[in-house]
Amino acid sequence: MRKFGLIGFPLTHSFSKKYFTAKFEQLGLADHFYDLFEMESVDEFVKLWEDPELVGVNVTVPHKQNVMPFLDGLDASAERVGAVNVIKRQQEGLIGYNSDYVGFKRSLEKFIGENHPVKNAIILGTGGASKAVEVALADLHIEYQLVSRRATANTISYDQLNECKEKMQEVQLIVNTTPLGTYPKVDTCPDLPYSELSDKHYLYDLVYNPSETLFLQKGKAKGAQIMNGAEMLERQAERSWEIWNQ
Secondary structure, three states: OEEEEEEEOOOOOOHHHHHHHHHHHHHOOOOEEEEEEEOOOHHHHHHHOOOOOEEEEEEOOOOOOOOHHHOOEEOHHHHHHOOOOEEEEEOOEEEEEOOHHHHHHHHHHHHHOOOOOOOEEEEEOOOHHHHHHHHHHHHOOOEEEEEEOOOOOOEEEHHHHHHOOHHHHHOOEEEEOOOOOOOOOOOOOOOOOHHHOOOOOEEEEOOOOOOOOHHHHHHHHOOOEEEOOHHHHHHHHHHHHHHHHO
16 A cells, blocks of 8 residues: 655645545556645654555645654755655655645746746745745746735735735736635635736735635736636646656
C-alpha cells in the first residue's frame, strides 16, 4: 500500500482527496490511498510518519511554514519560496517541496495572457500561500504590495488601503491568498474599497470553493476579470504527483 494525504486545519472540504482518489481509480492503482489528516497543532506531524506506508503529503494552511523545522531537507523550490506544500519521504528523510509556485504562475499566465498588461499588483495576506505568489509575480516582472491586518515595514494594512483608495486605481491585479470567503463562510471577503474596481482590474482568488467567492462577485459586478484557484490546485496537484513518483 502506498499512502498519501493532506495536512492542515480545518479540512472541512478537500479538493486533494477527491482529485487523487479519482486519479488512482483512473490509473487502476488499487494499492494507492489518499487521506485527510486534520492537524490543529503541527506537533502532531511527527507521529504521522510512524506509518511506514506513508509516501508523501500535501500541506495546506496553516502549516506551510511551521512544518519546515520538522523536515530533514528542502528542495530548491521550497527554499526559494520559503514555504512547503509537498513532502516526500526519501532515503535522506522527509524533504519539502513547493508546487504552489508552478500552479499559480502557469494559471496566472493563462488568465492575464502572455503579453499581459499587468505591471502592478496587490497581494492580500502574508501567510504561507502568499509566498509562492510573491515569487511568481517577481518572475513575471509584476511589482506588488502586500496587504495584511497590521502594517509592517513591507506591508500596508487594510485600513490604510481603504484610506488611500487611489491605490486601487494604480494596480491592475489583486490576488487574494487569505481563506476569506471559503465555504462555509461564504459571506466573508477581504475589506477592500470595492467601489474603486473597474474593467481594468484582474481579480484572482486562491479560494476555489465556492467557485465564485464574494470577493470575485464584487469584482465581477464592477466589470473586472475574475479567476478562482481551481486551475492552480489542479496544476500543483499534478506537480505533487510527479514529485512523489520521481
